[in-house]
Amino acid sequence: MRLYYGDSYTLAGHTFDTTRKARWVAESLRARPVAGVAFVEPEQVTEEELRAAHDEAYIQAVKSGEPRELAESQGFAWDPQLWPMVCASTGGAIAAARAALSDGVAGSLSSGLHHARRARGNGFCTFNGLALAALDALERGAGSVLILDFDAHCGGGTHSLVGDNPRVRIADVAVSPFDYYEPAGRNRLELVRDAARFMPTVERLLGEMDSAEKYDLCLYNAGMDPYEGCAIGGLAGITRAMLEARERLVFDWLGAHARAAAFVLAGGYVSQALSQDELVALHRMTIERASEASRGWAR
Numbered sequence: 001m002r003l004y005y006g007d008s009y010t011l012a013g014h015t016f017d018t019t020r021k022a023r024w025v026a027e028s029l030r031a032r033p034v035a036g037v038a039f040v041e042p043e044q045v046t047e048e049e050l051r052a053a054h055d056e057a058y059i060q061a062v063k064s065g066e067p068r069e070l071a072e073s074q075g076f077a078w079d080p081q082l083w084p085m086v087c088a089s090t091g092g093a094i095a096a097a098r099a100a101l102s103d104g105v106a107g108s109l110s111s112g113l114h115h116a117r118r119a120r121g122n123g124f125c126t127f128n129g130l131a132l133a134a135l136d137a138l139e140r141g142a143g144s145v146l147i148l149d150f151d152a153h154c155g156g157g158t159h160s161l162v163g164d165n166p167r168v169r170i171a172d173v174a175v176s177p178f179d180y181y182e183p184a185g186r187n188r189l190e191l192v193r194d195a196a197r198f199m200p201t202v203e204r205l206l207g208e209m210d211s212a213e214k215y216d217l218c219l220y221n222a223g224m225d226p227y228e229g230c231a232i233g234g235l236a237g238i239t240r241a242m243l244e245a246r247e248r249l250v251f252d253w254l255g256a257h258a259r260a261a262a263f264v265l266a267g268g269y270v271s272q273a274l275s276q277d278e279l280v281a282l283h284r285m286t287i288e289r290a291s292e293a294s295r296g297w298a299r
């Protein structure tokens with residue numbers, strides 16, 4: 001299974017989980033490899049590719065730092081390394097989708113995607129790699145794309161960009177109202193405020209996404225911030241065991257309903273109740289389950 005990552009994913013001077021944890025996860029995987037996982041360094045997304053989902057003025061602001069308010073609209077202090085960092089991690093999300101269409105399953109250690117809008121960033125997200133990857137896959141011949149967004153927060157940016165595309169469906173389970181939106185058409189958003197309802201809601205929503213034909217591609221935004229120890233988004237009662245069960249359920253479901261699946265890391269933040277090592281262990285669950293699924297993938 002190809003897993004996209006390069007040191008450029010963490011270039012920005014702004015120190016925060018979203019700008020650092022890809023390296024933490026990569027270091028863990030190098031120290032304790034997951035069977036079948038092969039690191040690949042992606043090409044950076046190009047400005048032309050970014051224009052498929054983002055305004056030119058916003059792209060140039062992130063590149064140049066001016067106007068500063070727009071360049072920092074995702075919440076990070078701008079420096080010259082922000083541009084190559086977000087171009088690399090966004091390129092990784094797109095590359096993972098392309099690899100999945102070829103191999104069946106692939107991933108990227110990208111995060112900070114689903115809140116970004118066409119003309120600005122939001123909620124630690126600079127460019128929307130989920131929307132860009134979906135549009136790229138459709139351009140390359142995919143007939144249908146499903147976006148599963150199980151980050152703690154609602155994916156309003158993704159919905160604003162591709163929510164009205166008839167060949168894209170969005171299934172979003174959140175535990176925080178941040179970036180809430182009213183889903184259009186066949187898209188679904190469930191806001192869970194009781195941990196006892198979390199897994200039943202995931203199961204029900206996946207059932208609602210059943211289709212007579214397999215989706216050509218699923219993009220899975222695998223957030224670990226619903227975890228009860230996560231200070232940003234965590235919901236009391238959502239345990240590691242529940243998230244592990246979620247990952248197993250998701251990849252089992254994808255094996256039956258998608259021809260290809262690509263994942264990214266999404267949310268997860270260190271706190272007094274969640275150490276860096278514990279956060280990495282949560283994200284490793286996605287990678288371990290994806291690699292296991294890739295070895296028996298039926299397309």
